[in-house]
Amino acid sequence: MQVTLKDIAKKSGFSVTTVSRALAGYSDVNAQTRQHIIQIADVLGYQPNLLARQFRSQRTHTIGIIIPAHDYAFSSGFFSQLMLGIGDAIAVEHYDLLISAQEPDDDEIMAYRRMVAGNRVDGMILARTRQNDPRIQYLKEQGHPFVVSGRGAPGEPSDFPYIDVDSQAGIRSVVQHFVEFGHRAIGLILPSPEMAFTGFRHEGYCEGLADAGIPYRPEYVVYGDLWWTGGYQGAQSLLDNHPELTAIIACNDLMALGAMSAVQGRGLLVGRDIAVAGFDDTPAAEYAYPPLTTVHQPIYEIGQRLVKMLIGIITGTPPPETQVLLPCKLIVRASSGFARERY
Amino acid sequence: MQVTLKDIAKKSGFSVTTVSRALAGYSDVNAQTRQHIIQIADVLGYQPNLLARQFRSQRTHTIGIIIPAHDYAFSSGFFSQLMLGIGDAIAVEHYDLLISAQEPDDDEIMAYRRMVAGNRVDGMILARTRQNDPRIQYLKEQGHPFVVSGRGAPGEPSDFPYIDVDSQAGIRSVVQHFVEFGHRAIGLILPSPEMAFTGFRHEGYCEGLADAGIPYRPEYVVYGDLWWTGGYQGAQSLLDNHPELTAIIACNDLMALGAMSAVQGRGLLVGRDIAVAGFDDTPAAEYAYPPLTTVHQPIYEIGQRLVKMLIGIITGTPPPETQVLLPCKLIVRASSGFARERY
DNA sequence: GATGCGATCCGAAACGTTTTGGATAAATTG
DNA sequence: CAATTTATCCAAAACGTTTCGGATCGCATC
DSSP states (O other): OOOHHHHHHHTTOOOOOOHHHHHHTOOOOOOOHHHHHHHHHHTTOOOOOHHHHHHHHHHHOEEEEETTTOOOOOGGHHHHHHHHHHHHHHHTOOOOEEEEEEETSSOOOHHHHHTTTTOOSSSOOOOOOOTTTHHHHHHHHTTTTTTSSSOTTTTTTOOOEEEHHHHHHHHHHHHHHHHTTTTTOOOEEETTBBBHHHHHHHHHHHHHHHTTOOOOOOOGEOOOOHHHHHHHHHHHHHHHHHHTOOOEEEHHHHHHHHEEEEEEEHTTTTTTTTTESSBOOHHHHHHSSOOOOEEEEHHHHHHHHHHHHHHHTTTTOOOSSEEEEOOOOEOOOOOOOOOOOOO | OOOOOOHHHHSSSOOHHHHHHHHOOOOOSHHHHHHHHHHHHHHTOOOHHHHHHHHHTTTEEEEEEEEEEOGGGGGSHHHHHHHHHHHHHHHHHHHEEEEEEEOTSSOOOHHHHHHTTTTOOOOEEEEEEEOHHHHHHHHHHHHHEEEEOOOOOSSSSSOEEEEEEOOHHHHHHHHHHHHHTTTOOOOEOOOOOOHHHHHHHHHHHHHHHHHHHHHOOOOEEEEOSSSSHHHHHHHHHHHOOOTTEHHHEEEHHHHHHHHHHHHHTOOOOOOOTBBBEBBBHHHHHHHHSSOOBBOOOOHHHHHHHHHHHHHHHHTTOOOSOOOEEOOEEEEEGGGOOOOOOOO
C-alpha cells in the first residue's frame, strides 16, 4: 500500500540509510546515487510518513491552539481575524495548525496535556487569557514553547512571551472622545472580571474620567458575556437604572452591536440620543448601522507576529522583543457622531 | 523527561505489555493489578505519547482541512460558520482538527498528499469545490475518507459524500421575490465560473426569470471575486452599463455588501431605488444597513453533519445518507423592502 | 609500503506504543 | 487424577523514520 524507504532501498539496491540520507540532502551520498534514488522515489510516488518522521525526530512542525467548543469563538470577529493572521503566517513558515476544541465540562488542562505532553505540537498559542490563568502556569512549568495573545491581568507578572494591545489607553481615548463631544454620564459594559483584559479596560475608563474631572460612579459599570446578548442586556440594565446616561462603551464590537440594538429598541437614536462605542474594529463595526465608533487593534498582524515569535522560540532564535505591547487607535464613526450641547 | 510505559513497568514490576493493556482497559488484567498500575501512572503523571500511539495504530483521530492562505477564507462569514460547526462537532467526537494553509503558488495536491499519504489524518473535509476538482480526483483514487461541502458542478457526477444546499432553488426564490415586488430588470453577480456552485446559481436565476416570462439577458450577468470588492465592482459595472436595472442579486452576503456600497455611492437608496439580495445569511447580513435580504443556509449544521458523516465513514459506520441536499430559505429584509409600481 | 584521509555507504539502534501469540499457574470439569 | 478451561501475564515484533558509529575502498602523502 504505502511506499516506504524500504521499497526504494530494495528497488535501488542501496540501503535504507542511504536512501534516507539521499532524500534528506546529506552530502555523504554520491551525486549519481542521489539522482538515481530521487528518480525511483518519484516513480514509486514516495511520500514520507510524516507521523513516523515526527515520532522519530520529536519535531512536528505543528502549532497547537485550543478553543472552547460551543462558544462561538470562531464567529467572534476578533477570533476570525486572529486565525486569519495565524493561518497565513503558518503557511509562510510551512507549519501546520492543530486545533482541539474542548468541551466546556472537560478538564481544561487535560486538553493542553494531550497536545503538549502527548508530543503533538512544537508550540502552543494561547488566547483569551484569564486572571491567574492555569494554562499559562502549566505551560510555564512544562517549559514548552508558547506565546500568548493578551497578557496577565493588571498586577500579575507577565513573564512569558505575549503580544497585547494597550487597551487601557484605547478605552481612555474613547472616554476622551465622548467627553469632547459633551458626554459626562458614560456607561461601561465589561466582560467577566475573570478575563485578563477586563482590568485594563476598566482602568482606562477610570483614567479617562479622571482626565476630565468626572467622578467615577461604579453603578455605571456592568458586566456581561462577550457576545451580542451581553451587550444587549448590559445596555438594557444601564438604561433602565440610569436614564441620565448619554453614552455607552462596550468592550468589543459584538457587545456594542447588542447595546445599539437595545438603544434602538427603546426608540432612541444611536449617535444622537445615546452614543455607543465598541472595541476591536472588526468588519461588523463598519457594516453596522449606524457604523460603529470603535478602537482599532491590528488583530491580523498580531496573529502573524504570534506565529513568527513562537516559531522563533521553538527554533531557538526568538525575536529581540518577546513581550510586545501595541498601540491601538480610536476610529470615530456615526455611532458617536453628534456632539451634545454642554449642560 | 517524558514518562513512558517503560517507566511505569519498571516501577510497578509488571511488563510494558501489561501496563499498556491495563491502561487501555483490557479484561485480561487483574483488577488489583490495574488499580496498582493506574495509581502509579497517576503519580508519575503519565501522558501517553500520542504521536507514538498514532504511528503504531495508524489512526490519528484527526481530521484535516486545507485552506488557501492569504485568501480571507476565515473572514468570509460562511467559512467562520462552517468552522464553528466543524469545531463543535469535533469536540463532541473527541477528534482534532489539523489545518494546513497552502500558499497560492504551492502545488495544491501536494498539500493533500502530505496530509493523506503522510498519514497525518484519518479523513479530510473539502470546501469550496471547483469544476472538475482535482482534489476530489486525488482523494477518490487514494480511497481516503473524505466529505465535501458542496457538490460537483452541474453536469458532473457527484459520486462522493457531500452536503450541499439547493442554491439553485434558493436563487430562484430570490428572483421570484424580486418579480413579485415589481422588478423586471434584475442583475446577477456571480463568482468565478470555476466554482462548482456558480452553475447552480446561474441556473436558478434563469429558472426564476423563465417562471415570470422575463427573457434572459446575458449582459445582466457579471462575474467577480467572492469578496466585498467583487460585489462592489460587479455592481458598478452593472449600473454603469445598464441603468435600467432595479435589482441586483449577489452570490454571497459579502458581495452583496459591496454591491450595496456601490449603490449607495451613487446616491441611490438600497431597497427603494435598487433592491439588493445576498446569499448565505451570515451575521453581517443582519447587521448591515439596510439589513440584507438573503438566502439562509444552515451552515453551522452543515459543518456539524460533515464531521459526523466523515467520522462515520472513517469508522465504517456511515450514515444512511451520504449525499445530502438541503433546502435553503429566503429571508426578506429591508434591502429589498419596497415594492415597485409596475410599469 | 605503511599511513592517513576523504568519499561513500550501511547495519543496527532508537523513538513509545499496540498487538500477536503464547506461557504459566490456578481453577474447573469429567 | 487427568484433561480442560480460565485468569493473568509477558517477550518480541512491528509501525517508518533518522541517526550513531563505524566499514570499505581508492588515493594521496610521507
